[in-house]
Amino acid sequence: MFRMGENGGSLEPRMMEPELGNNRSSQSEEQPASGQKSAKCSVRKTKSLRARYAYGVIFLLTNIIAWLFRDYGERILPVLPYSRACGAEERECYHTMGVLRVSLGCFFVLASPFSDYDYIQLYGELARVGAGVFLILQLISVIEFITWWNNYWMSDEKNKSSCSIGLFMSTVFYIASVCGIAVMYALYASKTSCSLNIFFISWTGVLLTVMMVISLHSRVNRGLLSSGIMASYIVFLCWTAIRSEPGSEKCSPQKQESGHGGWSTIVGFVIALCAIVIATFSTGIDSQTFQFRKNGAQLLEDDVPYSYGFFHLVFSLGAMYFAMLFISWNLGSLTRKWSIDVGWASTWVKIVNEWFAATIYCEYRLLPMWKLIFPVLKETKVMNHEDSTEEV
Numbered sequence: 001m002f003r004m005g006e007n008g009g010s011l012e013p014r015m016m017e018p019e020l021g022n023n024r025s026s027q028s029e030e031q032p033a034s035g036q037k038s039a040k041c042s043v044r045k046t047k048s049l050r051a052r053y054a055y056g057v058i059f060l061l062t063n064i065i066a067w068l069f070r071d072y073g074e075r076i077l078p079v080l081p082y083s084r085a086c087g088a089e090e091r092e093c094y095h096t097m098g099v100l101r102v103s104l105g106c107f108f109v110l111a112s113p114f115s116d117y118d119y120i121q122l123y124g125e126l127a128r129v130g131a132g133v134f135l136i137l138q139l140i141s142v143i144e145f146i147t148w149w150n151n152y153w154m155s156d157e158k159n160k161s162s163c164s165i166g167l168f169m170s171t172v173f174y175i176a177s178v179c180g181i182a183v184m185y186a187l188y189a190s191k192t193s194c195s196l197n198i199f200f201i202s203w204t205g206v207l208l209t210v211m212m213v214i215s216l217h218s219r220v221n222r223g224l225l226s227s228g229i230m231a232s233y234i235v236f237l238c239w240t241a242i243r244s245e246p247g248s249e250k251c252s253p254q255k256q257e258s259g260h261g262g263w264s265t266i267v268g269f270v271i272a273l274c275a276i277v278i279a280t281f282s283t284g285i286d287s288q289t290f291q292f293r294k295n296g297a298q299l300l301e302d303d304v305p306y307s308y309g310f311f312h313l314v315f316s317l318g319a320m321y322f323a324m325l326f327i328s329w330n331l332g333s334l335t336r337k338w339s340i341d342v343g344w345a346s347t348w349v350k351i352v353n354e355w356f357a358a359t360i361y362c363e364y365r366l367l368p369m370w371k372l373i374f375p376v377l378k379e380t381k382v383m384n385h386e387d388s389t390e391e392v
Helices: 016-076 095-105 117-153 160-188 195-216 225-243 263-284 308-326 344-391
Strands: 002-004 011-013
Touching: 016 095, 016 263, 016 308, 095 117, 095 308, 117 160, 117 225, 117 263, 117 308, 117 344, 160 195, 160 225, 195 225, 195 344, 225 344, 263 308
Parallel strands: none
Antiparallel strands: 002 011
C-alpha cells in the first residue's frame, strides 16, 4: 500500500514492509512442510525397498527348501506328521511332489502339506501355464531393457563419442554371437548324426541374420546395438536349450554322473539358482513396462518405484516357474540330483522361448516400417478410387 504525501506529491511506502514480512513468513512455513513431506516419502520408499529385498531373500530360501525336498527329502525329513497325504510309501511328499508342495505353499501355507495327490497334480498343470506367463513377462522386460540401453548409448546422434561407443559395443555383441554359434557347432554338432542340434544352431544363425538385416533396413534404420544384444540373448537361449538335453543322448553335453555330481554340475546348479531369483526379482520391479499411462502422465512424488500388485503377481508366477525348473517341466519323472531344467521338455521350452523372443523383437522392429508403408498404400488406394469415380 502507498499513501499520498501532504502536498499531494510523492508516494510514501508505508504498508509494504509488513506485507513482505508476511510473505516471507508464509514461505518459511511452507518450506518446513515440504521438507517434512519429502522426508516422509523417502522413508516410505526406503521401507518399500527393504520389503522388496526381504521378499527376494525369502524367495531364495524357498528355492533351497524345494531343492532339499527334491534331492534329500527322504533323509532330512524321515517322519512327517501328515503322512496320510504322502501316500502309502510317503513318496508323494518328496521328489517332484515335494517341489510342487513347496511351490503351492507360496500360495496356501497350511493347505499345501495336507493336499491330496490329485490336487497337487492339478496345481502342477496350472504351474505350467503360470511359468509360461512368467517367461513372457521376463521376455518383455528383457526387450524393454535392450531398448533402454540402445537409447542410452545412441540418444544423441551428434555426439560422436556416444555413437562410437555404441558402434563398438554392437560389434562386440555380434562377434560374440557369431563365435557362440561356431563354438556350439564344434561342441554339440560335430557329427552328422546330431541333426537336431544342427537344426537348432542353424536356425539361430538364420534368426541372427534376419534381425541384423531388419535393423539395417532404410525404413527402420535403428542401428545394430539393440539387434546385437538381442542376437547374443537368443544365442544364449539356444546354448541353454542344448545344455538341457538329457544325458542319455549321444549328442548331449550332459554327462552320466551318479551321486552328487561333479564340481561343474554343482557350480552350474548354484548359478542357475541365483539366476532364477535375479530373473524374478528384476521382472517384479519392472512394473512401469507393463503400465498403461498417458503420454503426459508422470509418477507422483510419493509413488513407490514399483507396483505392489504386479510385484506379488510376478513372485507368484516365479514360484510356479521354479517348480517347473526343478522338475524339468515333467510331472511324471524323477530328476537327477544337482540338476535344474534338464530334459526334452525343458529343451523344447527354451527353444520355443528363443523363437518367440526373436519373433517379438522382429515385430517390434518391423512396426515402424509398417507405419511408413501403410500411409503409402492408403494413398495409392485413394488415388485408384478417385480415378475409377472419374471414369464413371
